[in-house]
Amino acid sequence: MKTRFQGLSGLSWLSLALLISWLILPLIPLALWSVSRSWFFPDILPSSYSLRAWSYVFSTTSEVLPALGQTALIALGATCISVIIGVPAGRALGLYQFRGKAVIEILILAPMIVPGIAVALGLHVVFLKLGLAGSAIGVMIVHLIPTLPYMVLVMSGVFSNYNPAAEAQARSLGASPLQAFYYVTLPAILPGLMIGSLFTFLVSWSQYILTLLIGGGRVVTLPLLLFNFASAGRNDITGAISMIYILPGVLLLLVAARYLTGRNGNLEGMHRI
Amino acid sequence: MSDLALEHLTKIYPGSETPAVEGVSLNVESGSLTALLGPSACGKSTILKMIAGLLTPTSGDIRFAGSSVLKQPPQSRDAVMVFQDHLLFPYLTVGENVGFGLKMRVQAKAKINRAVGEILELVQLSGLEQRKPSELSGGQQQRVALARALILRPRILLLDEPFSNLDESLRLEMQTLLKSLHAEMKTTMLFVTHDQEEAITLADKIALLLSGRLRQYDIPQNLYNHPKDREVAQFFGARNFISGRVEAGKFDCPLGQIVLPENAPADGRLLTIRPENIVIGSNASSDNSFPATIASKKFLGSQTRLELDATGQELTVLLSPNIAESLQAGTEIIIQLPRQSLWVLP
Numbered sequence: 001m002k003t004r005f006q007g008l009s010g011l012s013w014l015s016l017a018l019l020i021s022w023l024i025l026p027l028i029p030l031a032l033w034s035v036s037r038s039w040f041f042p043d044i045l046p047s048s049y050s051l052r053a054w055s056y057v058f059s060t061t062s063e064v065l066p067a068l069g070q071t072a073l074i075a076l077g078a079t080c081i082s083v084i085i086g087v088p089a090g091r092a093l094g095l096y097q098f099r100g101k102a103v104i105e106i107l108i109l110a111p112m113i114v115p116g117i118a119v120a121l122g123l124h125v126v127f128l129k130l131g132l133a134g135s136a137i138g139v140m141i142v143h144l145i146p147t148l149p150y151m152v153l154v155m156s157g158v159f160s161n162y163n164p165a166a167e168a169q170a171r172s173l174g175a176s177p178l179q180a181f182y183y184v185t186l187p188a189i190l191p192g193l194m195i196g197s198l199f200t201f202l203v204s205w206s207q208y209i210l211t212l213l214i215g216g217g218r219v220v221t222l223p224l225l226l227f228n229f230a231s232a233g234r235n236d237i238t239g240a241i242s243m244i245y246i247l248p249g250v251l252l253l254l255v256a257a258r259y260l261t262g263r264n265g266n267l268e269g270m271h272r273i
Numbered sequence: 274m275s276d277l278a279l280e281h282l283t284k285i286y287p288g289s290e291t292p293a294v295e296g297v298s299l300n301v302e303s304g305s306l307t308a309l310l311g312p313s314a315c316g317k318s319t320i321l322k323m324i325a326g327l328l329t330p331t332s333g334d335i336r337f338a339g340s341s342v343l344k345q346p347p348q349s350r351d352a353v354m355v356f357q358d359h360l361l362f363p364y365l366t367v368g369e370n371v372g373f374g375l376k377m378r379v380q381a382k383a384k385i386n387r388a389v390g391e392i393l394e395l396v397q398l399s400g401l402e403q404r405k406p407s408e409l410s411g412g413q414q415q416r417v418a419l420a421r422a423l424i425l426r427p428r429i430l431l432l433d434e435p436f437s438n439l440d441e442s443l444r445l446e447m448q449t450l451l452k453s454l455h456a457e458m459k460t461t462m463l464f465v466t467h468d469q470e471e472a473i474t475l476a477d478k479i480a481l482l483l484s485g486r487l488r489q490y491d492i493p494q495n496l497y498n499h500p501k502d503r504e505v506a507q508f509f510g511a512r513n514f515i516s517g518r519v520e521a522g523k524f525d526c527p528l529g530q531i532v533l534p535e536n537a538p539a540d541g542r543l544l545t546i547r548p549e550n551i552v553i554g555s556n557a558s559s560d561n562s563f564p565a566t567i568a569s570k571k572f573l574g575s576q577t578r579l580e581l582d583a584t585g586q587e588l589t590v591l592l593s594p595n596i597a598e599s600l601q602a603g604t605e606i607i608i609q610l611p612r613q614s615l616w617v618l619p
Contacts, residue, residue, distance in 0.1 A: 160561045165360055168327045171347040171373040172354040174425065179348075183373070 027246065033239030050160055053236035057244070063220055064241060069096065071221040072248075074136055074211075075204040082200045083152040085144075090155020095164060108152050111145045120213045128215055133219040142214045143207055147200040153230040154199065158192030198252045205248060275339075276303040276461045277324065277352075277429055282333035284319050292331070293319045295485045301429075301478075304459045306452075308466055308476035312508075316485040317465040321431045326355040326465070330434050337428060348377070351428035355435050359418040361406035367393075368402030375424040392424045395454065412443045416450070423458065432464035436471070448475055469509060473497070481505055498547075503618050506545050512589040513551075514542040519617055528586055531561050534613050541617035548578070548591040550614035553606055561610040567602050583608065 016189070034037065034053050036046030057064045092098075093105065104271075111119065120142060124133060132138030170180040208223040213220075222245050229238045278301070294316040301307050322328040324335055326347035329536040332342050342350050353374070369376075371392060372385040393399050395418040406414055415435060422430055436444045452475060455462055466472050468540050472479050472494040480490045487503045492494040500506035503514060517526025517572075524531040524544045531544060566585035577597035581588040588608070592600075600606065 034431060067388075067581075163360075165356060165358070166362065168322075168325075168347075169354070169356055169360040169364075170373070170377075171327065172325050172352075172431075174348045174353075174377040175373075175423065176346075176348055179377055183377075187362075 027242075030239040033235045034233045034237075034243055036078060036236055036239075036257050039235075053240040056237060057240045059071070063225060064150050064222075064244070067220045067222050067225045068244060070136065070219065071205060071223075072218075074140050074143060074221065075201045077137075077140040078147050078204040079197050079200045081140070081144060082147045083197060086151030086155050086196065086200075087193070089152045090157075091159045093152065093156035094159025094162065116145055117213070119211050120210050124213055133214055134216040136215075136219050139211050139215045139219045139221075140204075142210045143204040145210065146207065147203045149200045150203060151196045154192055154196035155189070158189050158196075162188055195256055198256045202249055202252060276305075276337065277302040277463065278299040278334075278336040278339075279320070279324075280334040280336070281325065282320065282335065284323060284328065285331045290487050292316075294323075294330075296333070297482070297485075297487045297530045299487060299490060300463060301460055301463055301482055305447060305477045306455050306462045306464070306475060308472035308479045309482060310462055310472040310476075310479050311482035313467055315482045317467075317482050318433050319464055320482075321354060321433050321463065322591055324350075324351045324429070325352050325431055327354070328459075337514050341593060350496055352430040352431055353422040353427040355418050355422045356434060357434040357437060359406075359414040361404055361414055361417055361421075362441050365400060365406075367398070367406065367409070369423070370406065370417055371402075371421045371424055373421060376477045381590065382540065388424055389420075392420045396420045396450065399612070411439055415439065415447060415484075416570060419451070419454070423454065423460070426458075426460070428461060430460050431463045432462065433469070434465055437466070437468070444471075451475065463502070483508065484615065498614075499616055500545070500618065503543060503545075506616075506618060510526055511545050512548050513546050514618075515586055517540060524615070524617065526586075528563050528583055531610060531615065533617060534614055537615065537617045538619075541619055543618040545616050545618055546610050546614050548589045549576075549610070550611060551588065552611060553579075553590065553596070553600070553611040559566045559609060561612060561615075562607055563610075565606055565608050567604045567606065570597065570602050581608065 006184060032046060035049050035051060037048040037050040037052070039046035056062050089108075092099065093108075121143060127133040127138050129140070130138075132141065162185075166184050167180045170184045171177070175183060206223060207221075210229060211219060211221050211224060215224075218226075222241065226241050226245060227239060277299075279297055279299040281298045282294055282299075283292055297316075297598065298319060298567075306494060309320060309517075311317045319328060321571065323330050326342070330343070335343060337351060337599055361367075362373065363619070365373070368386070369390050370550045371545050373391045375385045389402060390399070393401065395491050396419055398413060398416055398420065401409070401413070406417065409417065414541065415438075419435070432451075436447045439447060448471065450460075451464075476493060478491065479496050481488045481496060483504055489496055489505050491499075496505065496510050500509060502509065504515075515524070515531075517524050517531075519537070519539055522533055522535075525534055533544075551602060554586075563583050565581040565588065568580040568582050568587075570580075571578045572594065573591075575594075577594045578593045579590040579597065579600065581594065583591060590608070
């Protein structure tokens with residue numbers, strides 16, 4: 001570790017410190033709130049502590065645990081659908097030139113440019129007619145609006161560095177199309193696929209407006225719950241839910257960091273096959 | 274016996290007007306080493322990919338030992354392709370790369386390992402099973418690619434410019450290796466190259482392709498000495514073409530009457546002789562001798578090129594530099610066109 005840090009210049013240290021404080025500092029009051037009984041302005045620390053917020057969060061009467069499951073299920077579902085659509089779409093955009101490619105690229109980026117709420121308001125009517133409004137499936141589908149562009153963009157980047165001749169080679173060596181995908185394509189795109197999936201998961205995980213509009217209050221996810229308690233002034237419960245809420249983000253980013261740094265060899269290999 | 278037969282094979286890529294391959298018919302004999310020779314983009318790689326099953330022909334048929342394989346997907350065709358870039362799978366070890374095809378055929382691990390060891394020995398890479406492809410040199414990588422294909426003992430091995438990314442000395446080494454592998458395993462091999470020297474050194478027979486069409490399919494000597502037409506001759510470096518016509522074993526042209534070899538075609542309008550076969554400074558009274566003037570002289574390294582003017586007919590001669598030393602531009606000389614070196618084209 002020592003040798004790794006020796007190379008850092010003063011500026012790098014500064015930016016690292018800024019990044020850490022920017023990420024960690026806002027979390028400290030939340031963590032304190034979650035274990036406080038009373039904390040009044042202008043005290044620096046709470047005057048008394050308790051675990052009642054945490055026991056409420058984990059009690060069967062609160063909606064927190066079901067909401068956690070619901071949020072995870074929707075995020076997983078949206079990620080799976082994004083993978084199923086994003087991998088072939090990214091392959092087409094990354095590998096081939098075809099008429100109308102520029103238009104399709106702009107259309108894919110459109111949800112990142114057009115405010116999601118505008119789209120969601122329009123979609124709400126359609127979803128009502130289809131019977132999807134107010135259902136977890138409907139929320140999952142509407143989450144694709146912000147998640148899919150991430151997946152498609154990441155995968156088209158991955159595939160633009162990919163040589164499809166490797167698949168032809170595998171086929172010629174006796175691999176079926178499925179075997180060629182599993183043994184040749186998948187290992188080559190896996191790092192990118194992981195990163196894209198992590199982003200997709202986190203984008204879905206943090207949706208508020210789209211869930212509220214399409215879910216109509218019947219699909220309760222963690223962000224909704226968090227907002228309710230925050231606006232009700234229950235800072236202790238807000239703090240406790242926040243701690244749970246950021247957990248997957250931190251875990252997934254650690255895994256992603258491993259993919260980005262620890263397995264560099266694999267990423268380099270992508271350009272070579 | 275013919276192992277591989279192409280029948281009127283044609284490929285037109287979608288959106289393209291001109292066919293990449295047009296009406297190619299070819300019989301490749303069992304156990305032979307055949308070269309598909311041609312300039313880049315003449316359709317030779319397209320033919321290889323169609324045989325491997327990686328491309329579907331627009332029309333025509335491909336037969337292995339007499340039966341059509343068009344309906345078979347690549348993995349069940351008994352033909353394996355080796356690409357120009359070795360295309361080793363980077364995240365697999367050398368041993369896993371070589372064993373890939375056997376693994377796809379679901380064979381026992383011990384059996385695969387034994388076969389991998391054997392084939393690596395054959396390509397002189399014993400003991401490198403555990404290395405990653407990135408740790409090997411370019412020549413070693415191409416050897417692994419060869420081993421990976423040969424381990425499957427395919428009926429036909431297809432090689433797409435296998436050595437063109439290697440430097441000169443390595444290429445010669447690999448050519449020798451391929452030749453000895455061919456002698457040992459007696460696999461039918463079809464390899465694509467744009468390098469006529471490589472084709473001539475390696476191949477039993479050469480199929481010359483020019484813009485998607487098969488122009489001549491013959492043993493190397495015949496392509497060189499008895500080309501079918503002017504374009505084939507030019508591809509193999511012929512420079513001298515004399516217009517005239519054949520009359521009773523002689524070629525009647527502005528130079529005079531030139532005596533032809535007995536086996537020359539009886540009808541033809543062009544006489545050709547390779548630049549290195551023209552003899553300079555022979556006796557004026559011998560057969561096929563003509564006066565000429567040296568128009569220019571150019572040193573090319575291992576050879577010297579003379580441009581001659583023989584009563585209005587331009588001729589190119591290649592000589593060894595020490596013979597050419599005494600000859601200067603403007604000198605009048607006698608040239609002889611040896612009878613056995615002449616050939617008549619349509």
